Amino acid sequence: MATGGGPALVIGADIRSRQLNFEDLRTVFLYGDGAGAVVLTPGEGDEGVHHSILVSDGSGGGGGVHSRRRVARAVDDRRLADHRGSITMPDGHRVAEAARKGFRHLVDRLAAETRVPIGDIGFFCMHQPNLFLLRQVLDDLGIPEEKSWINFPRYANTTSASVPIALAEAAAAGRLVPGSWLCLAAAGAGFAGAIHLIRWGTP
Numbered sequence: 001m002a003t004g005g006g007p008a009l010v011i012g013a014d015i016r017s018r019q020l021n022f023e024d025l026r027t028v029f030l031y032g033d034g035a036g037a038v039v040l041t042p043g044e045g046d047e048g049v050h051h052s053i054l055v056s057d058g059s060g061g062g063g064g065v066h067s068r069r070r071v072a073r074a075v076d077d078r079r080l081a082d083h084r085g086s087i088t089m090p091d092g093h094r095v096a097e098a099a100r101k102g103f104r105h106l107v108d109r110l111a112a113e114t115r116v117p118i119g120d121i122g123f124f125c126m127h128q129p130n131l132f133l134l135r136q137v138l139d140d141l142g143i144p145e146e147k148s149w150i151n152f153p154r155y156a157n158t159t160s161a162s163v164p165i166a167l168a169e170a171a172a173a174g175r176l177v178p179g180s181w182l183c184l185a186a187a188g189a190g191f192a193g194a195i196h197l198i199r200w201g202t203p
Helices: 077-081 092-114 131-141 159-172
Strands: 008-014 034-040 048-060 121-126 181-188 190-199
Touching (some): 034 159, 092 181, 092 190, 121 131, 159 181
Antiparallel strands (some): 008 034, 181 190
C-alpha cells in the first residue's frame, strides 16, 4: 500500500478437522474449521495500520502435532487413519501459559512503542485459543469483554482464521467505531505472535 500498489487480499484459512483424533476428548473440542479475509486499500488521513509487531521464539517448541520420530512429515490419508498426524495437547497448561504471557508481552510492547495507552484502544480483536484463556488475557490487561469479540463457543479455535472471522463479525455488528484505535492480536505455542495497531476507517 505504501508504494502505491492496488488493493491486497489477506486470507487466513485452516481445516483443523483433518488433524483431529475425534477419540481424543481433551483436544477435539478446542479446534474448528474456518476461513476469513480482509481487503487492504490505501487509507486517507490518519486511518490505517499504524504499527505492527511480529515475534517468534523457538524455545517454546514441542508438542502440537504428534509424530513418533519428531520430524516434520506430510499428513496423508494413512497417517490420518492411525492418528500419527493428529493434533495432541500433552501439556496444555504450559501452552496456555505461554500464550497468556505472549499476549501480555505483545500488548505492553505495543503500548510502549506507540505511546498509545491500552485504555485508549477502543476495541481488541484477539485470536480465540479457548474461552477460559481468552477471558484470562482480557482480565490480565484490564480490558472489559465489551471491548472485544468472543466467538470461541460457536466456532472453537479456527487458528489463522480466528482474527479475520472475529473482525468481520465485530464490524457487521457495528462494534468498530470509525476513527477509533483497533488492536489485532494473536499468540500461540512455539512461541509465535503478532499484534497490529490500526486506526479504523469509515466503511
